[in-house]
Amino acid sequence: MCSIVVNEPGNCTSGADARPSVQTSLEVLEYEICTLAARLASETCRWLLLVAEFDAREGWAEWGLNSCAEWLSWRCGIGIGAARDHVRVARMLGSLPRVQSAFLAGELSYSKVRALTRVASEKTEAELVELARHATGAQLEKLCGKYGQVLRATREQARAMNERQALHLHWDDDGMLIVHGRLAPEDGAALMRALEQAAASVPADTQEFGAAAVRAQALVGLATGGSQDVELVVHVDAQTLSAEEIGQQAEVEGGPVLAPETVRRLGCDAALVAIIERDGKPLSVGRRTRAIPPALRRALRSRDQGCRFPGCTHSRYLHAHHIEHWARGGATEIDNLLELCSHHHRLVHEGGFTVTGRAGGEPEFRAPDGRLITGVCVKPGLAETRALLGAEAIGPDSCRPLSAGDGLDYEMAVGWLMWREDQPL
Numbered sequence: 001m002c003s004i005v006v007n008e009p010g011n012c013t014s015g016a017d018a019r020p021s022v023q024t025s026l027e028v029l030e031y032e033i034c035t036l037a038a039r040l041a042s043e044t045c046r047w048l049l050l051v052a053e054f055d056a057r058e059g060w061a062e063w064g065l066n067s068c069a070e071w072l073s074w075r076c077g078i079g080i081g082a083a084r085d086h087v088r089v090a091r092m093l094g095s096l097p098r099v100q101s102a103f104l105a106g107e108l109s110y111s112k113v114r115a116l117t118r119v120a121s122e123k124t125e126a127e128l129v130e131l132a133r134h135a136t137g138a139q140l141e142k143l144c145g146k147y148g149q150v151l152r153a154t155r156e157q158a159r160a161m162n163e164r165q166a167l168h169l170h171w172d173d174d175g176m177l178i179v180h181g182r183l184a185p186e187d188g189a190a191l192m193r194a195l196e197q198a199a200a201s202v203p204a205d206t207q208e209f210g211a212a213a214v215r216a217q218a219l220v221g222l223a224t225g226g227s228q229d230v231e232l233v234v235h236v237d238a239q240t241l242s243a244e245e246i247g248q249q250a251e252v253e254g255g256p257v258l259a260p261e262t263v264r265r266l267g268c269d270a271a272l273v274a275i276i277e278r279d280g281k282p283l284s285v286g287r288r289t290r291a292i293p294p295a296l297r298r299a300l301r302s303r304d305q306g307c308r309f310p311g312c313t314h315s316r317y318l319h320a321h322h323i324e325h326w327a328r329g330g331a332t333e334i335d336n337l338l339e340l341c342s343h344h345h346r347l348v349h350e351g352g353f354t355v356t357g358r359a360g361g362e363p364e365f366r367a368p369d370g371r372l373i374t375g376v377c378v379k380p381g382l383a384e385t386r387a388l389l390g391a392e393a394i395g396p397d398s399c400r401p402l403s404a405g406d407g408l409d410y411e412m413a414v415g416w417l418m419w420r421e422d423q424p425l
Helices: 026-056 059-063 068-075 080-093 097-104 110-119 125-134 137-159 185-199 204-209 211-224 260-267 294-304 342-350 385-389 410-422
Strands: 017-020 166-171 177-182 234-236 250-252 275-278 281-285 319-322 337-340 354-356 364-366
Touching (some): 026 068, 026 080, 026 110, 059 068, 080 097, 097 110, 110 125, 110 137, 234 260, 260 342, 294 337
Antiparallel strands (some): 234 250, 275 281, 354 364
């Protein structure tokens, strides 16, 4: 196969040189490249199937991370954008058995599979896989792009409705605010432009949860005015603030009841107003004070440079968290503070995660079961996975297109796929 040149003692600068020698023929090089490309495709499929299982079982949540993509970025060293794409493809493989089979056999590259998973359905999967076997990678990308544009336009037209403007708001039983409404075309366009601008400030990992989650965060950004302060009034008695159960009250003004730990989370970085009441009626209202002075906030931001939770990449819209809450005697000073994103701030208050500070050192985060969350790789005990998945015969022609890059009538192909989409199963 391939000649390997090993340096003689005294001539070695960086160990054995595993590059093919100049004597290796081009035919052998081509054979090796094509064979390894097919094997890479097959192994990538196996890896993505494991990722899909890990994602479905929410293994990433045990480490307090927002998503499987964030876990891949942290544990496997994959860029967050590529990680989100890998997770999307992994989730789709389970519903596309023909794509999965061809991918596992090394017949389809990851690039081809990524394109197919954007547009394939149960009705069109067989046709698309056959097209993918014949087309080059560039041809398939172009075809799927054109087909995707037609699909989106058709679905948008089907969803179009001409109804009266309305906006309905109500609190759900779990405390979430439900928003539902319809706007006139011109008003809707104005809102969409505002949301698109606000979406640019939404943390990147939120995109893993889809466009709906991004729009929700963008809408919150509009409501809060970005970095400007917006007053959220929470009524809580002093006893409840430092206890585990509600004494007299703990609720959003005009909204649902909150757990004491939720109130403490909101109070980590909030303005405080002391009100003396008797029989539910205020007798005096104190001055509005800020728990964390601006100078201390700047020092905290300069020190932490983002969320301190291991693996988190968020660096905007952070909360200042009291390691020992001020309601329980914790001091509002930099050694007792750290920055957390909203997701991890909620976890350390209401999700069972804990954080402790170390003088002059990094904070220690622990999962609900007591495990220390660090960057040390954990052996998952999946050594038998390869044997369970089996092995396919793969060679240099496994991933070779069945055509020689002949011309492809994209309009005809898209028309045929749309016709198949309209047919009953």
